[in-house]
Amino acid sequence: MSTVKVNQITKRFGNQQVVDHVSFEVQRGEIFGLLGPNGAGKTTTIRIILDIFKPDSGEVEVLGGPMNEEKKNRIGYLPEERGLYQDISLEVCLNYLARLKGLKPTEAAHRIEQSLKRFDLYEHRKKKVKALSKGMQQKAQLIATLVHDPELIIVDEPFSALDPVNTQMVKDLLREERERGKTIIMCTHQMHQVEELCDRLVLINHGKVMLYGDLDGIRRRYAARKILVCPLGDLPADLPGVQRIERENSGYLLHLTEHTHPQAILKHLVEQGVALERFEVALPTLDEIFIQIVTARGEPL
């Protein structure tokens, strides 16, 4: 059963069509990438899923049906524009946000204490939020997102303004939550982060879906006819079916002719007695795929 099912949603602000018949499904227990450049309509889509905005048309099912008050308590949301009450203590702030997610007072207090200890913020719990460093506030924001143990976690640009240490911490946290069976939607324009973390993705540009599916399948679908080869010695001068050879780091990037299969090249190299350290089909990055699609459709980047 899908945790989230988005079906042909549209949203217009004034003259601008921000979301244009977007559809996708998010499966339980996966990290799903909602991908696209800035202004693509990702955040609006997220807000429609969360019932913050109503779609002009289309439907959204969350956790098995339309959104309701009870389901809001089963969702954790980390918005792109981070924010906490600045003039109250960290403990009071987190307690209020946890209570709004349906936790009972004693349970909220207990979980917040545990989370503060885990994120090394326990000593700072009585300080006003504005007295905390930016990194501490980022951690506090993560606590507010996860403290009620949500089934669905939606994180919008989770790595923006994070230093490398905190970036790694967030990545580990997201993987850990996936291991615990939680469903995660990660909304970002940083495509390399999606490549690293996500199982499946949808790529949106100008409000329209451009790519949708599992990451490996998409990369294979858009793989150019290129092979990355790292021989122990030199490559033979003549390789049938290869148009061009480029030197790349410690290996070579072979550009194949239209009807040449990578297996034919591998067979030829083995027959020639070339010892290989590495032989792999060169898969395109999501950045390359995005540019490839946009260019092919003649759309502005």
Place this chain on the structure above:
Amino acid sequence: MHKTWLILSHEALTTLRSRSFLLALILVPLVSFIILLIAGALQRRNPSPDPITLLTPEKPPIKGVVDLSGLIREIPPAMEGQVRPYPSPEAGLRALQAGEITMLYVVAPDYLSSGKIELYAQEINPFQDARTAYPVDWLISYNLFKDRPALFDRITVSMNLSVERVASEKPPRATNETVAFFVPYGIAMFFYLFILGTSSLLLSSVNTEKQNRVIEILLSSATPSQMMAGKIIGLGLVGLLQMTVWLAAGLWLLQFSSRTFTALQGIQLPPNLLGWGILYFILGYTIFAALMGGIGALAPNLREASQVTSLVILPLIIPLMFLQLLINRPDSALSLVLSLFPFTSPVAMMTRLAAEPVPTWQLGLGAVLQALTAFLVIRVVAGMFRAQNLLSGQPFNLGLFFRALIGKV
């Protein structure tokens, strides 16, 4: 309902715990208590029935008089410290320029037929000095009628008007006219400040959440209508608490101070002022808080909100511009209109009630009209209090606010 309650209690407790609120709650009655204590002590040394005397110089300034009519032949010893005669206008003007006197009156030779008196002064208060020639007119009367003391008294002492109401529920007004003015004046300022101050808390609260960017997290947990209801009720309760504390402290201070401070003796507040006051505060607060909430939802920051805020609070200020009328002629048509028009009603009606008893039907009608207006305003503002507006950073101006009021945004 549960989330509305959570938002309500959060708003109330956060405000109650803030240092500025606690200081205001405690310090205002405390400072008033200290001021009254000092004023009482001063008064015991210099007893006076009129509080105005505490604010004016102890010795009245000396005025000069040149009598060209020859009517002022004698200045009684009691007046010698207040008025000084000069033989000619030139001598009087020299004394005026030298600062020996504050003003100079020149009585025309044909005063008895023309009534003409010329006034010379370095500084003239057009509202006070130009309307009276005291003590010169008193001296003329004294010299004309000193041989007939009864007639002199009748002329110089104001009439002893006795008013008796027939089948009236109204108690007699305070005999001290100054007190009779200052009590309704204080009540008007009290309601103006409370409704404005408490409803402004809502604007500040919404704006803080927008500035802190916590609003999107709240919107993922609660609906805009839950947020609006929770905030209006929560902050209203805080305002009500503050009002009750200050009102109770004020009443106690009146009781306490009237024992030590005779100037405040005779102050009587209508017994129904507290009940109607609380109801009118709740209704007035709801109307203005909802409007402030609407402004908060639309404006990206307080600076951009200020232009529209000043227009919205204008109806609260209008009764203050007509205070004299509301206090001295509370039964006039304009006083009635101001006290029934829902946006001016909270301040105007309470001012009237403090000045003179108001018929119950008028109090009831004013409350009903305000309740209907509050209902309509909340419905209109609920349309503004939408996620799209709360998350938008669009520039805010009067046009946008009015378009939003008619549902075009």
